[in-house]
Amino acid sequence: MYRVVVVGAGITGLSIARWLTRYKGIEIIVIDKEPDVGWGVTKANTSIIHPCHEENPDKHPLRSKLCLEGHNLWYKWVKELEIPAKWPGEIIVATIDEELKGLHKYIDYAYRIGVPGVRLIDREEILRLEPWVNPDAIGGLYAPTAGTINPMMAAIAIAENIVDNGGKLLLGTKVEDIVIRDGKVVAIETSKGRIEADIVVNAAGLYADRISRMAGIDDYSIHPRRGQYLLFSDRVDVKPSKILHTAPTPKTKGVYAITTVDGNLLIGPTAEDLPEEAREENTTTHQGLDFTYKMASRILRELPPRSKIIKTFAGLRPEPSTGTFIIRFHEKPWGFVEAAGIRSPGLTAAPAIGKHVSKLIIERLENIEPRKDWRSKRQAIPRPAYMAPRERDKLIRENPDYGWIICVCRKVSLGEIMEAVKRMKKIGVPEITLDGIKFRTHSMYGDCQGSQCRPHIAYLLWKRLGLQPWRITIKGDGSKYAFTEVKALLRGDRDA
Amino acid sequence: MPDRITKKDYDIVVIGGGPAGLAAALKAREKGLETLVVETRDRLGGIPLQCIHPGFGIHYFKEDMTGPEFVYRFIDKLLSTDIDYTVKSYVNIAKYVSPMEKKLEIITPYGTEIVRTKTIIYAAGARERTRYEIGITGPNPAGIMTAGEAQTLMDMYGVMPGKRILIVGSGDVGLIMARRFVLEGAEVVGVVEILPYPSGLIRNVQQCLKDYGIPLLLSHMVISVKKRNGRVSSAVVVKVGENFKPIQGTETEIECDTIVIAAGLKPRTKLLESLGAQIDPRTKGPVVNEYFETTIPGVFVAGNALIINDYVDYAVEQGELAALAATKYVDEKGIRIKKPVKIILGRNMRLIVPQILTLTSDALFYGRVARPEDNVWLSFKEIGFKIPQLKVLPSIMIRQKIRLDKLKSIGTNALTVEVMPRD
Ligand SMILES: Cc1cc2nc3c(=O)[nH]c(=O)nc-3n(C[C@H](O)[C@H](O)[C@H](O)COP(=O)(O)OP(=O)(O)OC[C@H]3O[C@@H](n4cnc5c(N)ncnc54)[C@H](O)[C@@H]3O)c2cc1C
Numbered sequence: 032m033y034r035v036v037v038v039g040a041g042i043t044g045l046s047i048a049r050w051l052t053r054y055k056g057i058e059i060i061v062i063d064k065e066p067d068v069g070w071g072v073t074k075a076n077t078s079i080i081h082p083c084h085e086e087n088p089d090k091h092p093l094r095s096k097l098c099l100e101g102h103n104l105w106y107k108w109v110k111e112l113e114i115p116a117k118w119p120g121e122i123i124v125a126t127i128d129e130e131l132k133g134l135h136k137y138i139d140y141a142y143r144i145g146v147p148g149v150r151l152i153d154r155e156e157i158l159r160l161e162p163w164v165n166p167d168a169i170g171g172l173y174a175p176t177a178g179t180i181n182p183m184m185a186a187i188a189i190a191e192n193i194v195d196n197g198g199k200l201l202l203g204t205k206v207e208d209i210v211i212r213d214g215k216v217v218a219i220e221t222s223k224g225r226i227e228a229d230i231v232v233n234a235a236g237l238y239a240d241r242i243s244r245m246a247g248i249d250d251y252s253i254h255p256r257r258g259q260y261l262l263f264s265d266r267v268d269v270k271p272s273k274i275l276h277t278a279p280t281p282k283t284k285g286v287y288a289i290t291t292v293d294g295n296l297l298i299g300p301t302a303e304d305l306p307e308e309a310r311e312e313n314t315t316t317h318q319g320l321d322f323t324y325k326m327a328s329r330i331l332r333e334l335p336p337r338s339k340i341i342k343t344f345a346g347l348r349p350e351p352s353t354g355t356f357i358i359r360f361h362e363k364p365w366g367f368v369e370a371a372g373i374r375s376p377g378l379t380a381a382p383a384i385g386k387h388v389s390k391l392i393i394e395r396l397e398n399i400e401p402r403k404d405w406r407s408k409r410q411a412i413p414r415p416a417y418m419a420p421r422e423r424d425k426l427i428r429e430n431p432d433y434g435w436i437i438c439v440c441r442k443v444s445l446g447e448i449m450e451a452v453k454r455m456k457k458i459g460v461p462e463i464t465l466d467g468i469k470f471r472t473h474s475m476y477g478d479c480q481g482s483q484c485r486p487h488i489a490y491l492l493w494k495r496l497g498l499q500p501w502r503i504t505i506k507g508d509g510s511k512y513a514f515t516e517v518k519a520l521l522r523g524d525r526d527a
Numbered sequence: 528m529p530d531r532i533t534k535k536d537y538d539i540v541v542i543g544g545g546p547a548g549l550a551a552a553l554k555a556r557e558k559g560l561e562t563l564v565v566e567t568r569d570r571l572g573g574i575p576l577q578c579i580h581p582g583f584g585i586h587y588f589k590e591d592m593t594g595p596e597f598v599y600r601f602i603d604k605l606l607s608t609d610i611d612y613t614v615k616s617y618v619n620i621a622k623y624v625s626p627m628e629k630k631l632e633i634i635t636p637y638g639t640e641i642v643r644t645k646t647i648i649y650a651a652g653a654r655e656r657t658r659y660e661i662g663i664t665g666p667n668p669a670g671i672m673t674a675g676e677a678q679t680l681m682d683m684y685g686v687m688p689g690k691r692i693l694i695v696g697s698g699d700v701g702l703i704m705a706r707r708f709v710l711e712g713a714e715v716v717g718v719v720e721i722l723p724y725p726s727g728l729i730r731n732v733q734q735c736l737k738d739y740g741i742p743l744l745l746s747h748m749v750i751s752v753k754k755r756n757g758r759v760s761s762a763v764v765v766k767v768g769e770n771f772k773p774i775q776g777t778e779t780e781i782e783c784d785t786i787v788i789a790a791g792l793k794p795r796t797k798l799l800e801s802l803g804a805q806i807d808p809r810t811k812g813p814v815v816n817e818y819f820e821t822t823i824p825g826v827f828v829a830g831n832a833l834i835i836n837d838y839v840d841y842a843v844e845q846g847e848l849a850a851l852a853a854t855k856y857v858d859e860k861g862i863r864i865k866k867p868v869k870i871i872l873g874r875n876m877r878l879i880v881p882q883i884l885t886l887t888s889d890a891l892f893y894g895r896v897a898r899p900e901d902n903v904w905l906s907f908k909e910i911g912f913k914i915p916q917l918k919v920l921p922s923i924m925i926r927q928k929i930r931l932d933k934l935k936s937i938g939t940n941a942l943t944v945e946v947m948p949r950d
Pocket of ligand 1: 038039040041042043044045062063064065068069070071072073074075076077078079080081204205206207234235236237238239242257258259300346347348349373374375376377378379380
């Protein structure tokens with residue numbers, strides 16, 4: 032039996048772990064410092080499954096190959112794991128000649144990488160394909176295969192599938208050091224103690240360079256490149272069916288306008304290079320949000336008023352100093368594997384990175400065979416409000432909690448919330464967080480951002496599970512939802 | 528008082544079991560309509576359940592009560608009737624079939640109920656604006672919540688949301704919450720208001736802030752927040768000039784562990800929008816006629832889902848009026864519109880309901896001005912009707928009834944409501 036420890040429960044680490052669960056003779060442990068999966072880069076991004084025609088195959092041969100392969104794997108994964116997804120295609124919208132000229136190279140890339148259907152389209156066709164495009168568009172590039180998924184739902188689904196297949200998650204556990212003996216990795220030191228390991232996989236996102244350094248590898252570094260977003264109510268009229276974006280720049284793929292799988296208009300991101308130490312600066316600024324709004328008006332016929340914004344947020348891209356994905360199996364120290372610098376299109380590539388990395392590992396181990404009892408399927412939490420009455424009533428008869436809608440913005444029932452709690456416990460979260468419930472059920476995720484249902488959810492968790500609202504956190508750490516019970520301050524209780 | 532849906536057909540389904548909905552249901556039943564009340568929460572009562580301060584019922588009952596006392600007058604009465612009501616129940620889909628038939632799919636803990644009704648009164652209330660809607664940037668830590676969320680935690684569930692609290696918004700909600708926090712032993716470090724004057728009642732400024740020495744920062748806004756260990760550690764506050772734009776170089780940080788947003792409400796309109804009802808960008812609620820009927824025949828609105836009210840008494844009044852209108856609708860198989868008159872917002876008027884008149888009934892107007900003004904006329908121009916006002920304020924709702932005979936004197940199809948200086 033070999034033990035593989037994967038550091039990082041983001042989309043990369045989880046994808047690697049999922050592939051490894053297909054084999055006999057491997058024990059898998061995925062470790063993350065956060066109390067839940069996907070809370071790093073995976074949480075805040077544009078959520079696009081890229082067609083991959085924007086990858087330069089000369090400069091990034093591996094990345095473009097993994098991008099396309101990952102793209103193709105996602106079709107299967109979203110079905111197997113019941114991850115919300117759609118495949119509307121995308122258009123790069125050009126508004127000036129120079130942008131239009133710049134588009135030709137993507138046709139060449141598409142051809143060489145093997146991306147189907149990419150072609151230049153004229154103004155007329157753009158407007159026919161997508162009535163929400165800015166009529167000032169002079170032309171564009173159409174890539175019919177582009178899709179979008181809900182990345183958090185994806186991370187959660189994969190994590191559940193890993194656990195179903197016997198893998199283990201150690202959440203709320205920080206990797207602090209890697210122990211090397213005789214040129215081989217033998218263990219990691221964590222905030223919760225030492226864990227022996229035969230193989231250590233570094234999929235630590237923004238912190239990958241720090242993990243590599245623990246193994247004595249320091250030939251690259253990571254710096255955060257921030258992207259800010261505006262999310263609009265699902266009730267605005269502006270709902271492009273295609274994924275739209277401005278012409279790419281050397282730094283980014285441009286600003287996108289997309290109707291998410293949840294039905295919200297999302298615009299963004301910015302591309303702001305931050306200093307290396309700013310790895311927790313996923314904060315929004317007025318400047319960044321104003322810029323995003325302005326850029327989006329170049330591709331959209333009309334923008335909803337800013338009063339229809341329901342949330343603003345920022346994500347950090349883990350930009351590697353090498354400019355490209357760092358994926359390697361080290362012979363020195365043996366057993367140290369990296370999937371680092373997984374910047375965009377990392378979400379797209381994840382399933383293929385998983386396959387690639389698992390292969391690198393498997394071919395170096397002995398007596399490893401595929402499992403016959405591997406389970407490819409995972410079921411999503413049922414959503415009664417979106418079911419046909421007969422199906423819904425069956426569910427409600429079994430559990431009346433599914434008949435009480437608690438979050439009215441997103442139509443989420445108490446049954447879904449309790450099921451989310453059950454599943455969080457099953458994958459081994461160290462604590463039930465309100466964000467964990469949010470990402471699993473989409474309660475607290477709508478227009479009011481939880482201001483209506485959150486106190487009731489907290490109260491019901493208290494009643495059902497004995498979890499007091501002053502112990503429950505929003506996102507772990509010190510993020511307590513409330514402070515104490517009423518009167519404790521007046522009494523002058525010490526822990527109040 | 529069956530606490531579930533017992534019939535397949537109703538004359539009226541009231542959506543929302545708060546003051547407006549309860550008052551509507553009682554009035555409708557009194558008029559003989561088969562009535563159902565649908566409430567999503569686990570109990571009837573709505574927002575007043577969490578308002579344990581006084582100030583309820585002064586107009587309607589001529590008594591000063593707390594929110595729960597007030598609303599239980601209605602609940603107790605409802606329980607003594609044969610009105611059907613259902614809690615933990617959610618109207619998932621509403622369909623307009625014909626003028627006398629609307630079909631509702633209601634999800635309840637006892638299954639999906641499909642109900643037909645002649646009329647609907649939508650009294651689903653309002654929701655609060657969040658930090659994102661008022662443009663507060665920065666990280667997204669714990670400790671930022673709306674006033675209603677804080678109030679629910681504290682006064683329904685006995686949970687203290689914070690210790691060192693900054694309040695955004697000096698409307699009555701913000702002022703009253705400031706006092707509530709202090710009474711529970713928390714420190715309120717300030718109330719920040721973007722306007723140059725407090726937007727709540729002067730009485731509340733005295734009794735909720737001044738009496739407790741809570742600072743009021745006028746012409747200021749919170750532009751972003753800072754965090755420490757996952758929780759808010761301070762608010763970045765800036766002075767604003769005319770046009771409410773931040774003045775460079777005036778940023779200061781106010782330390783706090785909690786930021787409570789009391790920056791106004793928005794009518795809930797989701798179901799109305801799904802029915803295709805027109806929404807007024809000013810009130811953010813539906814466009815209605817003097818029966819509080821939306822642009823969908825037989826679908827009426829009352830309470831904060833119609834317009835954000837200053838007093839619960841107005842919500843009750845609207846509920847009763849909507850119920851009378853629904854009765855008329857059921858009896859006369861619809862409300863006939865002769866020649867609709869459009870209401871135009873004139874000088875210094877920010878919003879008003881109704882937005883349309885059918886000229887078949889007296890009309891009760893509720894509106895708000897855009898800015899404070901002294902010594903003015905409230906004028907209904909084309910009918911030559913004007914009422915003197917010593918002072919108008921955006922925070923004080925204007926309520927004005929005009930009788931049908933007066934309205935009928937209009938010769939045009941538009942009626943302008945405006946605020947005009949006196950001499
Ligand atoms: C603004 C933006 C837009 C993007 N848009 C797209 C897009 O549209 N399409 C696309 O394909 N890609 C996109 N990407 C890229 C994509 O989001 C990332 O490539 C992908 O999510 C990376 O996943 P990951 O698992 O490698 O990293 P993460 O999700 O960050 O996972 C790493 C995990 O490691 C954990 N960790 C770190 N240090 C330690 C430690 N010491 N001990 C234990 N655990 C640790 C972290 O907590 C984290 O959970 C975008 C990225 C950004 C920021």
